Amino acid sequence: MDKLDFPESPLQQIRAPELDTAGVSLQIKRDDLLHPTIQGNKWRKLKYNLKAMALENKRSLITFSGPFSNHLYATAMACKQFKIQGHAVIRGPELDLNNPTIRLARACGMVLHAVSRKEYRQRNEPDYLAQIAQQFPDAFVIPEGGSNQFALAGCKELAQSLPDSDYVCCAVGSGGTLAGMLDGLAPERQLLGVAVLKGAQYLHDEVLRLNPQAATRANWQLLCDHHDGGYGKFSAPLWQFCLRMRREHALPLEPIYTGKLMFALWQLIEQGYFSHGSRIIAIHSGGLQGLDGLRYRGLI
Structure with missing residues (x-):
C-alpha cells in the first residue's frame, strides 16, 4: 500500500427521536478517525499535494495559515510523519509560543515565519508567490487551507467512498472540499x-473557480445563513448543541466547522427541509484540535 493511502474512515449511524419524527436517516462519515494524527478534509487535501511534491522532486514545502489553523496542524503532523521539512507563513505579526497549535507545529519541526497582517493579505498574489518561490526554491507551495487542484482529487476520493444516499452535507470554509x-x-x-463564515456568497464563485464543472452540475447548493455570527464565532446554543452531541451520541464536535454543520443540519431536519425517507450523510471533517485553541483563549 502506498504510504499516503490510509484505510477508509468509518460511518456512524445517528439515532434520535427528531430523526424518527422527520422520517430521515443520518450517518456521519467520521473522517476525524481517518488517521491517529492527520485527519479529516485537511488530510484529503494534503494527500495529492504531497504526491505532486514528490513528482516534482521537491524536498520541502511551504504553506500559509492563521495561528490556530487546522491546516497548520495537519501539515505539521504530515511533515513529521513523512520526514518533510515544512515552512509556514503565519498571520502575525508575532508568534505566540504558548498557542497549542503553534507549539505542536514547532515540535514537529516546522519553521514558522510570522508576517504582518498586511503582508499576509498578499498570500495569493502572483508577485508575492514569485518572491516566496525565489526565497524557498526547493519548496512546494501549498495555499492557505490546502485548497487547490491537487486537493480536489483527495476530496473526490472522499465522495467516492460513501454509500448511496440522497444528500451529502459538509462544512464550507474555502470551498475546496465541496468542489472536490x-x-x-x-x-x-x-x-x-x-x-461557516458570514457573507459567504462569494464562495459560490470560488467553487466554480476550483472546479469549472460545477457550473454544469445542478446538484449542489451553498447554505449561507448558518454561520452563527461569522468565522471563528459561535453562540452559547451552538456550543451546548456540540456538548449534547458528544454526550448523547459519542460524536465529538467543535463549534467552528463541524458543530455549525451539524447544528444547521439538525435545524433543517426539524424544519422539514428533507422529504420523508431521505438518507443523509454528513461529513465530519476533523478539526477537533481546534478545541485546544478555544480553551487556550478561554472561549469554551
Whole structure:
C-alpha cells in the first residue's frame, strides 16, 4: 500500500427521536478517525499535494495559515510523519509560543515565519508567490487551507467512498472540499455545503473557480445563513448543541466547522427541509484540535 493511502474512515449511524419524527436517516462519515494524527478534509487535501511534491522532486514545502489553523496542524503532523521539512507563513505579526497549535507545529519541526497582517493579505498574489518561490526554491507551495487542484482529487476520493444516499452535507470554509466532492458524487445525489463564515456568497464563485464543472452540475447548493455570527464565532446554543452531541451520541464536535454543520443540519431536519425517507450523510471533517485553541483563549 502506498504510504499516503490510509484505510477508509468509518460511518456512524445517528439515532434520535427528531430523526424518527422527520422520517430521515443520518450517518456521519467520521473522517476525524481517518488517521491517529492527520485527519479529516485537511488530510484529503494534503494527500495529492504531497504526491505532486514528490513528482516534482521537491524536498520541502511551504504553506500559509492563521495561528490556530487546522491546516497548520495537519501539515505539521504530515511533515513529521513523512520526514518533510515544512515552512509556514503565519498571520502575525508575532508568534505566540504558548498557542497549542503553534507549539505542536514547532515540535514537529516546522519553521514558522510570522508576517504582518498586511503582508499576509498578499498570500495569493502572483508577485508575492514569485518572491516566496525565489526565497524557498526547493519548496512546494501549498495555499492557505490546502485548497487547490491537487486537493480536489483527495476530496473526490472522499465522495467516492460513501454509500448511496440522497444528500451529502459538509462544512464550507474555502470551498475546496465541496468542489472536490462534487466530482465524486453521482448527479442524482444532492451536495449541501454549510458556509461557516458570514457573507459567504462569494464562495459560490470560488467553487466554480476550483472546479469549472460545477457550473454544469445542478446538484449542489451553498447554505449561507448558518454561520452563527461569522468565522471563528459561535453562540452559547451552538456550543451546548456540540456538548449534547458528544454526550448523547459519542460524536465529538467543535463549534467552528463541524458543530455549525451539524447544528444547521439538525435545524433543517426539524424544519422539514428533507422529504420523508431521505438518507443523509454528513461529513465530519476533523478539526477537533481546534478545541485546544478555544480553551487556550478561554472561549469554551
